[in-house]
Amino acid sequence: MMRDLLRLRPRGGRRSRRRRELVAQVAFRVAELYGVGEGKADQSARRVDEVAELEFALAVLDSLPPVADAPIPEPDRAADGPPPIVLSLVRTYDWLEMTAGRDGGPSPDVKRMRQDVAAMLALSGADLVEEAGPVRAPLHEVITTAATADPALVHHVARTLRSGVRWNGLLIRPQQVVAYVEEDR
Numbered sequence: 020m021m022r023d024l025l026r027l028r029p030r031g032g033r034r035s036r037r038r039r040e041l042v043a044q045v046a047f048r049v050a051e052l053y054g055v056g057e058g059k060a061d062q063s064a065r066r067v068d069e070v071a072e073l074e075f076a077l078a079v080l081d082s083l084p085p086v087a088d089a090p091i092p093e094p095d096r097a098a099d100g101p102p103p104i105v106l107s108l109v110r111t112y113d114w115l116e117m118t119a120g121r122d123g124g125p126s127p128d129v130k131r132m133r134q135d136v137a138a139m140l141a142l143s144g145a146d147l148v149e150e151a152g153p154v155r156a157p158l159h160e161v162i163t164t165a166a167t168a169d170p171a172l173v174h175h176v177a178r179t180l181r182s183g184v185r186w187n188g189l190l191i192r193p194q195q196v197v198a199y200v201e202e203d204r
Contacts, residue, residue, distance in 0.1 A: 101186040105143050109184050109192065112136045112147070116181065140184075148183035148194050151176050158183065160193040166202040173201050 115133045119125030125133070137147060154161060154174050165177045176196045183194030 100189075101145065101191055102143070105140065105145050105184075105186055105191075108136055108140050108143065108145070112140065113181060143186075145184055145186045145191075148185050148190075149179050150183075150194065154196065154198050157190060158193055159198075160195050161198045162195050163197050164200040165197050167199040168202045169199075170201065172199040175199050 112133065115129055115136060119129050119133065140147065148158065150158060152175060154176060159176065162180055167173065167177075175198065176194075177199050178197050179194055180197060181192075181195040183190065184192040
């Protein structure tokens with residue numbers, strides 16, 4: 020009975036009815052073992068151990084959230100990929116990035132629009148990824164290279180062309196970068 024009680028998750032419906040029945044059985048058994056209406060002097064060691072175990076079960080039940088307030092877990096949507104609105108926002112952010120690079124820098128309106136689109140991406144569960152340092156295959160996509168005389172910079176990110184995008188922990192587009200390579204001698 021104890022294993023059945025701890026195995027049930029509070030969700031509602033038949034399981035919550037079964038949970039209430041098990042709680043009632045535990046409470047009835049505790050009352051019976053305490054000898055409601057009887058004297059406690061004749062309790063055996065086995066009955067005292069069972070009372071302790073059932074009191075622990077009741078304490079566990081008291082710490083669980085109420086059945087009606089228990090949240091129902093949502094299905095994992097990461098396997099399906101991001102919703103179309105996220106991909107549309109990424110394209111809009113890319114367009115604004117291209118616009119910002121023209122004509123000597125972005126206007127205040129374009130800066131504000133980029134911030135707004137980045138905030139909408141964050142609200143939809145997407146993060147813009149821009150990491151410097153060594154080039155890592157799944158996170159970075161090398162679009163072109165730049166020569167360097169410094170051997171410590173070889174295979175490191177020189178600059179970002181397009182931000183990467185991560186949605187709910189799933190990388191949906193790698194960061195597109197310019198990587199340093201060894202200068203030809």
